Structures are given as C-alpha cells and as structure tokens.
Amino acid sequence: MRIIHTFIGMFIAFIGLSLLNITIDAAIRNMMVKVYGILLISIGVFYLKKMAKMGK
Numbered sequence: 001m002r003i004i005h006t007f008i009g010m011f012i013a014f015i016g017l018s019l020l021n022i023t024i025d026a027a028i029r030n031m032m033v034k035v036y037g038i039l040l041i042s043i044g045v046f047y048l049k050k051m052a053k054m055g056k
Contacts, residue, residue, distance in 0.1 A: 005051040013045060016038065019033050022037075
C-alpha cells in the first residue's frame, strides 16, 4: 500500500513539473500554467511527506 501512495505522490509531482516546462504564447495563460505547476508540485511533496510520516 505504501508503494502505491509513493507512486501517486510522485505522479502528482511529475505532472506539476511537466506543467512548469510548458510554454504557451499568451502570457497570462503561461503564468496560470506555471502557478498550477507549482501548486501541483507542492501538493505532491506534501502528500509524500504525509505518507512518509504515516509509515513510521
């Protein structure tokens, strides 16, 4: 079960990182995508930390 949660957290962080690498022509949309990427990375890291504490 712990391995599944690790993959979920890593997948969330990976999606956030891929959103940070996307570049769109419109400046406002580009900033929105970057903000969503940062939020998803934060959520993924928080999820991984929470799962690591549960395993102890």
